[in-house]
Amino acid sequence: MAEPFWYLGGLLVIGLALQVLLLVAGGLRRASFETARAWGERERLQLRIQAEKLRIRSVQANQTAWNGYRKFTVAKKIAEADGTFSFHLEPHDGRKLPPFQPGQYLTFQLAVPGYAKALVRCYSLSDCARDTHYRVTIKRCTPPSGTPHPPGVVSSWFTEEVKPGDILDVKAPAGHFALDLQRSRPIVLIGGGVGITPVLAMANALAVAGLTLETWFFVGMRNSRDHILKKECEELAARAPWLRLQVCYSQPLPEDLKGRDYQHEGRVTVDLLKAALPSANYDYYLCGPGAFMETITTGLTAWGVPDEWVNYEAFGPATVKKAVPAAEKIALSKVALAKTEVTFARSGTKLYWDGSHDSVLDFAEAHGVSIDAGCRAGNCGSCIVAIKSGEVEYSSGHDTEVEKGSCLTCICRPKGPLVLDA
Ligand SMILES: Cc1cc2nc3c(=O)[nH]c(=O)nc-3n(C[C@H](O)[C@H](O)[C@H](O)COP(=O)(O)OP(=O)(O)OC[C@H]3O[C@@H](n4cnc5c(N)ncnc54)[C@H](O)[C@@H]3O)c2cc1C
Missing domain, CATH: 3.10.20.30 (Beta-grasp domain)
Incomplete structure (x- = not known):
């Protein structure tokens, strides 16, 4: 008679023990979830604080920038790739430089020999803000293939003639193509050819600010001979796990190694973005040749990316011509x-x-x-x-x-x- 009671008692004890175990496991799971959430909140808060600091710096920059042209001395000229050089420019008056928003450019007024009037050109700042010098990276502009035209005047003069010690007239950093850290979306940077300059400045600024925001960096070049600032991009990606560098070579050289020098053969396309990115939910910043940006901006729209998430800059006469709506076409x-x-x-x-x-x-x-x-x-x-x-x-x-x-x-x-x- 006593045996069934023992069985029942045993089962009750086991049931109770299981319930206690489940309660403890649930508690532990909740605790670990809460901890993860708290960490997430902390990270988000840190991002917001850093973004606010950057915003304040950029407001200060606008307040302390100079009017008109200021004299700068070329402190360094560094070969970056075929026909491309970086120039470190130090203020001739020796005073500190105001910061700028990554993506902005400098405007130069240049006395180029043989030209009666000063020539004006813009060049993007290719590094993050520093107190002592600015950096621009200039590619010699070749004429469209098959045409008899001469190469670009100012870019040829910069790359062939300008040397350390020369003094140049420069306007304060300007431009609306700038990284907006007030937005909380992760970022996609896309640089085609020399259009890498402003987006590299953005990647460098994110790294210096200590922001660990998920960032994809797509770079389109012909091959390693043309690959501007290759080493700098690779070093940055190596020390910044939040930055995913994706290099596309359209015409790789025999010595270019897939996996080492580049990840994809071909150009940067929206199909590549679709394959690489987990979703379209990013802020996009792109700069490159007109046709390249036209294709990408149109493709992003077709993918459902709202226009206000897509920021771009054209170097020179190119205006990015997205597919014009039919009604506008008729009006034009x-x-x-x-x-x-x-x-x-x-x-x-x-x-x-x-x-x-x-x-x-x-x-x-x-x-x-x-x-x-x-x-x-x-x-x-x-x-x-x-x-x-x-x-x-x-x-x-x-x-x-x-x-x-x-x-x-x-x-x-x-x-x-x-x-x-x-
Ligand atoms: C905001 C902004 C940022 C920029 N940032 C950078 C940067 O970071 N790095 C950079 O390298 N550039 C940058 N640029 C481009 C730069 O400002 C110049 O446009 C570029 O260097 C060409 O200037 P150039 O005087 O050398 O060429 P230009 O003399 O103005 O010639 C332009 C092109 O026309 C061709 N050409 C010459 N004659 C003719 C003709 N008769 N008919 C048709 N074509 C002809 C030339 O071969 C050349 O390809 C930027 C531009 C802007 C607007």
Whole structure:
């Protein structure tokens, strides 16, 4: 008779013990979950603090930057790749340099021998902010293949003639293509060719700030001979586990080793991004040749990435032309068909705009009307001309403030009959 009681008692004890074990295990699981959550919160808080510090630094930078041009001495000239050099520029007055937002550029006014007027060009800051010097990285611009045109004037002069000790006139860092650390999304940086310069500055700034935000860094180059700042990128990726460097070579050399020098053969494409990234949920910063950015920005839109997550900068005349909505196309072609009259009053030239030029500046130059030009991207302000009558529209955003009654001819088009003081 006593045996069933023993069995029942035993089962009860085992059941109770199991329940206690389950309770303890659940408690432990909850505790470890809470700890992980607390760590996550701590990390997020640290990121926010660092981002806020960077924001304050950039506000201070804008307050302490100089007006007009300041003299800088070329302290170092470093060969980076075929026809590409970095220049370390120290302020001639020896005073500390203001910080800048990673992605911004410097504007140079240069007395190039053989040119009556000073030439104006912009070059991105390719390193993070330092008190003592700025760095720009300049690639000699070759003419489009198969054309008889000469190579780029200023980039040739920089890479061939400029040497340590030379003094240059430089405007304070400027530009809206800048890393926005107030956003909490992880980051994708994409640099094609010399377009790597501003995005490398962004990666360097993230590393210096100690931010461990998930960051993908896609680099598109022809091969190792053209691979600008290769060693610097590799060293950065080696010491920053949060940074995933993905190098694409479109024409690898026999000595270029997949897995060592590059990860993918071909160009940086949206298909590659789709294959590499766990989702489309990133802030994108891209810089490279016009066609490259056009393809990527259009592909990102098709992938469902909102426009406000995609930041880009074109070097030079390229304006990134995303697929134009049909309605806009019709509106543009109507303007073209209307054969708008454009008058360059000072030179006494009356022409008809037929929509085949990207900008009023291109249009003027094609018809022998001379207008000063610099960056050709709406940044340096060299091409500003007064409007005597009529209105213009802009093909892209611009960094230069334009007074009412004037226009940036390098990125504007007539909205109707236009008379310019040029
Ligand atoms: C915001 C910004 C940042 C930039 N950052 C960088 C940077 O970090 N690094 C960098 O290297 N560049 C950068 N650039 C580009 C740089 O400013 C210059 O545009 C570039 O160096 C070319 O200037 P250039 O005087 O050498 O060429 P230009 O003399 O202006 O010639 C431009 C191109 O036209 C070709 N050409 C010459 N004559 C003709 C003709 N008759 N018809 C057709 N084509 C012709 C030339 O061969 C050359 O390829 C940046 C530009 C901008 C706007």
